[in-house]
Amino acid sequence: MDSEKTPPPVTNEIDPKVPASAPRQAPIERNPIQHEFAIQDVSAWVLRIGVVLSTSVMVLGVIISYIHHVPSVHHMKHFVFVDHVSVIWNGVLAGRGGSIIDVGVYLLVLTPIVRVFTSMVLFIVAEKDYFYAVVTFFVLLMTLGALLFIH
């Protein structure tokens, strides 16, 4: 019964494990540093896969066009990217090197956009940080909007 009457030890308001008698820290000027290792590690993989895949496809396209016909410097300086999904797709099916290069270019352009998308998902799922998820969503929206709709 006596033990119940003894007052509980006085503790620090913020951290109960630290006694109040401990020297107070000087006012903290620094925010606690936040890390988002999940986002960083996934981003690193997305970027790595993106660059390796896209440049491999591009090199394959160049090799194929060299097998078909050696392009002249003039051709290389003037052959233009045809920006139509159907044209690129038919070209890939026909095994045209130029179209395969185009696919590689698109894969490269999409790499940072996929990275933004996975960051957005991870801000929601891993970090539960909805403010940054919204920020990332708008970055994604503007980037896709520019890529698709500005002519």
Place this chain on the structure above:
Amino acid sequence: MHGESSSSIAWILEVAGASFAGGVVGSISGLGGGIVIVPVLTILMGMPIKQAIAASIVSVIAVSSGAGSVYVKDHITNVRIAMFLELSTALGAIIGAAILAPILNGSVLSIIFGITLLLSLLPIIGNIGEELPEHVHNDRLATFLRLNGDYYDKRLGRIVEYNVAGIPPSMGIMFAAGIISGLLGIGAGVLKVLAHEICMKVPTKVSTATSNFMIGVTAAAAAGVYLHRGLLLPYLVVPVAVAVLVGALLGTKLMEKMSNAAIRKVFAVALAVIGVQMLMRGFGWSF
């Protein structure tokens, strides 16, 4: 046939050589590959500036993704700064590429490019020898956005903690960087590094890595315009993308072992040399 093949291979190798150098310099300095590739393609190889810019936009994506994968894995990149400031940059890039680019010609673009680079030299030279910024306090936005961070510095052999200042002016500079990036296809790492160095006052490695991380998204936003206008030459883009990527991966190895002060010197020299080159081209004093 044989002559054609060897001359086309020689052309590809020339492009690849310039792009490799662009990748090394671009990944160390956070400027993207365009800063070397655009002047080499236009001044030395006689390509029209719009096609050179289109190729360099692709190179920026390759450098940003290739070097970015290393800097992010090593936790040098500040993901929160990058995401928050990408908002203003993406908006600026859309406006620059869609509205301003068609009404400006190559000479004007070159002159803007050159002046931008030379002006941005002044504040950098001011603190050229500084290793780490001191007495930096978070501003209110940086505190609210939890932007301060830390990274392990391989050169110093310790964890460096840093605060982040000056977010409002940085947002303005990032918006301008977006506009210039959309106009000139340089990824405008120049202005992004400057915003990090001068306004936010973060360590140079964090500037470089975070700027490098951001320029890929900006360039992807601007790339659509170049795709639609038929300015992307596939045979130019492939050697550029592959070589710049190899250069960028080498650059990351060098950067992580360099001191912050040395990286800032690389950045300053790149600005000076190419700023002068582009001004000369803009005014028609080609060499």
